[in-house]
Amino acid sequence: MVIYFATSNEHKFKEANEILSAKGISVEHFNFKHNEIRSDSLEEIAMEAVDTTFAQLKKPVFVEDTGLFIDALNGFPGTYSAWALKKIGSDGILKLLKSASNRAATFKTCIAFANGKITKTFLGECKGAIATKKRGKSGFGYDPIFTPKGYKKTFAEDLEIKVKVSHRFAALQKLTEFLKA
Numbered sequence: 001m002v003i004y005f006a007t008s009n010e011h012k013f014k015e016a017n018e019i020l021s022a023k024g025i026s027v028e029h030f031n032f033k034h035n036e037i038r039s040d041s042l043e044e045i046a047m048e049a050v051d052t053t054f055a056q057l058k059k060p061v062f063v064e065d066t067g068l069f070i071d072a073l074n075g076f077p078g079t080y081s082a083w084a085l086k087k088i089g090s091d092g093i094l095k096l097l098k099s100a101s102n103r104a105a106t107f108k109t110c111i112a113f114a115n116g117k118i119t120k121t122f123l124g125e126c127k128g129a130i131a132t133k134k135r136g137k138s139g140f141g142y143d144p145i146f147t148p149k150g151y152k153k154t155f156a157e158d159l160e161i162k163v164k165v166s167h168r169f170a171a172l173q174k175l176t177e178f179l180k181a
């Protein structure tokens with residue numbers, strides 16, 4: 001079975017390809033830049049994006065939207081994570097949390113899949129904490145400041161752990177179960 005992953009983010013595609021190919025699912029990269037809608041709901045953003053993408057591609061396709069939800073900031077940056085990274089970066093997030101004793105945060109991914117008959121969403125989460133400084137050179141986005149629960153290293157220090165425990169892995173796992181059923 002071949003499905004397309006529509007994203008302009010090479011890192012996301014690489015991670016998804018690694019996870020899906022290990023489960024026997026071939027994924028093709030549809031390098032598609034879509035101006036996503038603004039919403040507080042990852043699901044709403046992903047649903048709109050996959051409908052627009054399917055209308056263009058007309059083949060089974062999924063998209064995903066991810067956000068970093070920080071407890072001490074009442075969920076900020078959440079669905080505005082790309083905007084926040086551009087405006088204040090990981091350094092800005094570290095500054096906002098300078099005196100915070102609660103550093104808990106959750107990465108959430110919503111995958112939306114469409115094949116012309118149905119549109120379905122799959123949510124994945126990874127709980128963890130914001131590190132006190134940036135650590136590691138791998139990965140992308142907020143990876144240098146996020147430590148998954150139960151581990152000491154950030155995602156950027158250990159990508160092997162990331163593919164096993166990440167928000168993206170959890171959402172792709174659900175997509176895989178659905179595709180295989």
Ligand code: IMP
Pocket residue numbers: 009064065066067068081082083085139140141142143155166168
């Ligand atoms: P989006 O899903 O591309 O809108 O991602 C929102 C923001 O979160 C972007 O700035 C991404 O770089 C960042 N991001 C998405 N996924 C991850 C991840 O797995 N690790 C770290 N940052 C991520």
